[in-house]
Amino acid sequence: MRKFAAFLIMFFTAFLVLSQETKIEGGLVYMFAPQWDKAIQTYNFSRPFLENQQPLFDIGGGISATQIFGSKNRLKHGFSLSGFSLESRAKNESFENVLRLGILKPTYLMHFFNSDKTSGLYTEFGLSLVISVLSRKVNGSLFDFNEGRYRAYGIGGEISNKVGYRFEKKGKLSFSPFVALAYTPYLYSPNTEGLINQTQGLASKSWTPIFNAQIGVSFGL
Amino acid sequence: MKRRGFLKQSSLLSIGSLLIPSVYMSACRKGNLFSDIDYKGKVVIVGAGAAGLYAGYILKSKGIDFQILEAGANFGGRLAKLTGFANFPIDLGAQWLHGKNNILGDLIKKSETKITLDESDAKFWFNNQLVTELPRDVNIFEGDNLPDISFEEYAIQQGLGNEYKFVVENLAGDQGADASTLSVYYNNLEEENWSSGDDDFKFQETYFDLIDKEIASHVSDKIVFNTVVNKIDYSNDEIKIHDINDIVFQADKLIITVPISILKSNDILFQPTLPTEKTNAFSKIGMGAGMKVFLKFSNKFFDQNIIGGSICAAYADDSVGKAQSDKVLLAFVMGEQAEYLTSLGSDSAITQALLGELDLMYNGQATASFLAAHVENWTTNPFIRGAYSYSTVGMGNARAIAAQPIDKKIYFAGEAMNLNGHHQTVQGAIETGYREVIQLLNDVVK
Numbered sequence: 141m142r143k144f145a146a147f148l149i150m151f152f153t154a155f156l157v158l159s160q161e162t163k164i165e166g167g168l169v170y171m172f173a174p175q176w177d178k179a180i181q182t183y184n185f186s187r188p189f190l191e192n193q194q195p196l197f198d199i200g201g202g203i204s205a206t207q208i209f210g211s212k213n214r215l216k217h218g219f220s221l222s223g224f225s226l227e228s229r230a231k232n233e234s235f236e237n238v239l240r241l242g243i244l245k246p247t248y249l250m251h252f253f254n255s256d257k258t259s260g261l262y263t264e265f266g267l268s269l270v271i272s273v274l275s276r277k278v279n280g281s282l283f284d285f286n287e288g289r290y291r292a293y294g295i296g297g298e299i300s301n302k303v304g305y306r307f308e309k310k311g312k313l314s315f316s317p318f319v320a321l322a323y324t325p326y327l328y329s330p331n332t333e334g335l336i337n338q339t340q341g342l343a344s345k346s347w348t349p350i351f352n353a354q355i356g357v358s359f360g361l
Numbered sequence: 362m363k364r365r366g367f368l369k370q371s372s373l374l375s376i377g378s379l380l381i382p383s384v385y386m387s388a389c390r391k392g393n394l395f396s397d398i399d400y401k402g403k404v405v406i407v408g409a410g411a412a413g414l415y416a417g418y419i420l421k422s423k424g425i426d427f428q429i430l431e432a433g434a435n436f437g438g439r440l441a442k443l444t445g446f447a448n449f450p451i452d453l454g455a456q457w458l459h460g461k462n463n464i465l466g467d468l469i470k471k472s473e474t475k476i477t478l479d480e481s482d483a484k485f486w487f488n489n490q491l492v493t494e495l496p497r498d499v500n501i502f503e504g505d506n507l508p509d510i511s512f513e514e515y516a517i518q519q520g521l522g523n524e525y526k527f528v529v530e531n532l533a534g535d536q537g538a539d540a541s542t543l544s545v546y547y548n549n550l551e552e553e554n555w556s557s558g559d560d561d562f563k564f565q566e567t568y569f570d571l572i573d574k575e576i577a578s579h580v581s582d583k584i585v586f587n588t589v590v591n592k593i594d595y596s597n598d599e600i601k602i603h604d605i606n607d608i609v610f611q612a613d614k615l616i617i618t619v620p621i622s623i624l625k626s627n628d629i630l631f632q633p634t635l636p637t638e639k640t641n642a643f644s645k646i647g648m649g650a651g652m653k654v655f656l657k658f659s660n661k662f663f664d665q666n667i668i669g670g671s672i673c674a675a676y677a678d679d680s681v682g683k684a685q686s687d688k689v690l691l692a693f694v695m696g697e698q699a700e701y702l703t704s705l706g707s708d709s710a711i712t713q714a715l716l717g718e719l720d721l722m723y724n725g726q727a728t729a730s731f732l733a734a735h736v737e738n739w740t741t742n743p744f745i746r747g748a749y750s751y752s753t754v755g756m757g758n759a760r761a762i763a764a765q766p767i768d769k770k771i772y773f774a775g776e777a778m779n780l781n782g783h784h785q786t787v788q789g790a791i792e793t794g795y796r797e798v799i800q801l802l803n804d805v806v807k
């Protein structure tokens with residue numbers, strides 16, 4: 141335990157010493173996961189007794205923290221940790237169904253920018269691990285979809301590209317609007333259909349690709 | 362390329378590729394399947410059980426023309442209700458909601474239907490006495506590396522002696538089977554897909570009432586009763602469905618939901634004949650005998666559940682979960698035991714046999730306080746002929762083959778066609794009802 145704590149302290153010290161820039165980002169995310177769409181569409185299709193349909197997961201919000209490491213090169217490396225949250229809520233008489241999706245992404249990124257100038261365009265390519273957590277609440281209670289299981293987890297990998305324009309403020313402070321695109325070719329989430337439609341293998345596959353697009357602002361410290 | 366050029370180009374590319382597909386995809390993504398479908402063809406559904414009624418309900422929600430042909434005089438199939446026998450309504454067929462993590466769980470919440478968790482206790486009839494615990498754990502039929510042999514054979518292999526015979530029969534009976542025909546391997550394989558939850562619930566009214574009020578009420582005007590289908594001619598574009606009175610119905614698509622026993626017995630002639638692979642698959646899916654006998658007493662001398670009788674391996678207090686409490690004991694008789702009781706030839710002989718067994722367990726109290734009986738024999742019902750489907754030894758992927766549509770014209774639904782581990786249940790039948798409408802509409806769209 142002590143060894144682990146010492147390692148963590150060393151790691152973070154090195155991280156701060158080496159890091160050139162810390163960025164905090166926030167934005168809106170648009171998501172398209174075809175197999176999850178299918179699960180929700182099948183849920184809607186199969187339940188004509190619900191007057192209001194369950195919306196698909198599409199727009200959500202997210203924040204992330206990024207560290208870019210110092211180097212004289214125009215290509216820099218960094219890490220970021222992002223979290224997104226999306227909600228699908230349908231209120232029907234005596235039946236309110238809320239699906240909540242959380243996505244966590246630790247990312248390794250390559251940051252390119254024109255170092256001749258203090259402000260301007262930059263682009264980032266990222267490689268992420270994607271972890272998804274889906275839960276459902278019916279009439280306010282967390283839904284147990286299979287013998288004490290309340291959450292459906294997923295895991296996959298993602299590639300992304302971000303483009304932003306950096307406006308330099310005083311000192312090291314900067315802010316930059318950005319757009320980003322990300323593609324997850326494979327996210328394994330075997331219990332998603334079980335949670336949404338309460339079936340296994342009837343409506344969708346146990347994995348899905350995910351496309352997402354993001355628009356946001358980043359503050360550099 | 363210069364770095365600045367690269368940055369400019371990649372940013373334009375990103376923005377373009379962000380906006381265009383996002384707007385496009387937003388416009389294409391619909392919250393429901395087949396939301397713009399405008400199918401003008403006619404669908405005929407054979408059978409007005411849970412699967413047929415639900416398929417009709419879905420077709421209606423999509424504005425598609427359909428008709429349900431039902432052999433009997435009532436809808437519901439293996440869901441039925443008896444009133445007047447006791448001071449609470451009785452479920453003659455399906456009774457327990459096996460887990461509420463399924464579409465019916467949602468419907469129950471939405472309709473505020475009253476259900477109660479069945480937490481009743483059990484006693485075992487073991488070595489001629491009633492005991493609360495068995496010397497050995499009998500849950501040996503789940504797990505890894507199970508062989509494809511019968512429950513009976515496996516129990517013997519695992520050292521469960523003859524004294525456990527009817528306890529094992531009860532486990533097989535739950536699956537609607539005899540211990541001698543139910544496969545340990547395939548039963549476990551299918552159980553692994555079960556995702557409805559482990560708890561059993563009882564309806565304060567009946568299971569039939571839920572289906573009647575919330576599903577059948579939407580489609581009852583589309584049911585043609587007393588229509589026993591005996592021939593399906595799908596050799597032309599238009600399907601011709603004949604009943605035993607030679608009335609002919611026409612359809613563009615057909616969803617058949619009759620029990621697997623009816624398909625196995627060739628009561629319905631298909632023209633052209635169904636592929637041999639398919640008829641072989643039907644014959645590999647088991648469906649054993651089943652009956653429910655309700656015994657009404659003046660005295661509550663019995664335990665909530667009694668397991669392991671040699672005449673009936675499972676008795677249950679029928680008043681559990683009901684608002685009133687007449688003393689009614691249900692004898693849930695499956696497999697060989699149901700066959701034996703059927704062979705006695707009359708309801709009174711069946712009743713006497715059961716009372717005899719209960720007298721032995723409770724020192725003559727059954728006969729002394731007996732008031733009335735109702736025998737519901739699903740095996741002698743000509744349009745059901747058994748209880749529900751089960752996994753036989755050597756079954757393989759028979760369910761998947763049996764459930765395959767034919768020529769994009771004939772679709773197979775019903776509990777036996779459920780591939781998600783929910784066969785044998787009402788929710789399983791309902792899932793196949795909407796699954797086959799999805800298949801059918803997919804074929805229409807293609």
Ligand SMILES: Cc1cc2nc3c(=O)[nH]c(=O)nc-3n(C[C@H](O)[C@H](O)[C@H](O)COP(=O)(O)OP(=O)(O)OC[C@H]3O[C@@H](n4cnc5c(N)ncnc54)[C@H](O)[C@@H]3O)c2cc1C
Pocket residue numbers: 407408409410411412413430431432433436437438439440453454455456457458459588589590591618619620623628629651652653739744745747748749774775776777784785786787788790
């Ligand atoms: C005794 C018993 C107890 C059960 N207990 C439970 C329980 O507690 N919980 C649970 O979930 N499930 C239970 N089940 C199973 C459940 O009832 C069934 O899985 C479900 O109702 C099957 O629905 P279905 O639509 O597939 O078939 P069915 O309900 O059998 O419907 C098929 C319909 O087809 C009709 N038909 C047959 N032949 C023809 C023909 N030639 N032409 C026209 N129509 C025809 C029949 O009359 C019937 O109405 C029980 C079943 C039995 C028998």
